Amino acid sequence: MSSLVRLEVRVSFSYNQKEVLKNVSFSAEEGKLLAIVGPNGAGKSTLLKCLVGILKPKGYAKLNGINLLNLKPKERAKYISYVPQSSYPEFAFTVEEFVELGSYATGGTVEDALKTVGMWERKHELVTKLSGGEYQLVLVARALAQGSNVMLLDEPTSHLDINHALRIMNLLKALKKEKVVVAVMHDLNLALNYADNLLILDKGEVRWIGKPSKLTPEVLEEVYEIKAKITEVDSLKIVTAIE
């Protein structure tokens, strides 16, 4: 018997009349980083919001058999955490106070979370005074303080310079050893090189799912409506749009 944590999802969701997620189904497991990519408006953020209970979808999200969608928020927060798409912080909490918000349901430790992202020394600074990259690290720490088995991240590397982006990706690589990690990403190169599994979402439907090494330019061309090329340099995959 393996004690592997495994998340199985099948959800549909509509805003008013508009169908945004059409029977989206996938699974993710501990040890494998799942990247979700897809064009703007595909439904990626909506999917994450459904899984953490911000939106109420039809379907299920089972974590080792427990349907997270049926749980009360406080109970659900013990299993699944969420790093929202970064927006500018509105309230001048200190870094420590801000991360403490994440420990509401579980009483997880703020210190460990901040140390993991390397921001413990800066715990007394105001989040409103941080750079975008530093704030992103603090957002990850806040989710870490929840101490959950699953972590969902919405575009954790957008707006970040290459150094901070790689810092986040390496952090996710370390976290996946003890958690199910699912990240929505726009940078195809980062996704291809860091993810263990790739899911392409388009117009609310799963278009493609598999190992990044199996991805062909044709799939990208169809989804993104571009001409694409995937080259490999020293085992690094590089996607380029031509024309």
Next chain:
Amino acid sequence: MKKLIPLLISSVLLILLGIAVGPVRISLSGILASFSLENIKIAFSSPNMLEENAYIILQIRLPRIILAYLVGVSLASAGTASQALFKNPLADPYIIGISGGAAVGASLAALYFPQYMSISALFGAVLAVFTVYKIAKVNGHIPVDTLLLAGIALGFFTSALTSYLLYVRKEGIHNAIFWLMGTFNGSEWDDVKLVLFSSTLGVIFLFFTWKELNLLLLGEESISMGLDINLYRKLIIGVISLLTSFAVATSGIIGFVGLISPHAMRIVFGPNHKRLLPASALFGGSLMVFADILARMLLRPSEIPVGIITALFGAPFFIYLLMKKKRGELLG
């Protein structure tokens, strides 16, 4: 928590000052003598038997000052909670029309069922918060402009209703006008009991849920951290309404204390409600007692409605905040 001590000290000093000053001059020894065990016993059994100075101190000034302090605490706490609920630093029970809703309830009761003033004010307040919330919400957010517009619209509407109700009642127009502008004139121990009840209940609830209040600042995102946001929002609306309506029912419409207190305290203590709540409650109480002292002393021996004082200070402050907001400098 050490930083709260100056606020506690200023609360005590202002309360003492409030007892010491008034249109009738009473010497320090006279004031101290009023607090004799004997006088206090008489005050409890048959207060009309008190000799003059003791009556003024124990039956007029003391209930008035304590009521002012408790109303200040209530409004400042309701303001702090509203700002978290609306995620908007410009929210205040007065500006967003909750006080107006409570006033309609109170004046309706004054006309038809005077013994239920506070309860009726409470209904008016709850109705007002729900209305503002529904009108102001755009795609799950509450932008400043729609919030203020909804508040202003509701304010006009409720003030017309209140004026009408006071007008058809005819008797006691002078008192009615004082009440509309907010006053602690004529406060009685019964008023103190009412507001002691509502403020204790409301403030204790808020203190115990400071973590939830912090999470509320994050909006829907806080669901992912485990906050049952819909349930908690309803509870907060109830608490804000309770605090505001009992204050309005006993002392009329007093604006801006709920705006100024949390703001001033956020500068010193930051947005964390663990410290912000007690600080702004203590500050609100002190501010209210201070405003009431001015209201009594400026035009001695007659008095000004205290709501005029708070508006004279509060409205410019509000404009200053709006300017800051315009320049994008307004942060929580």
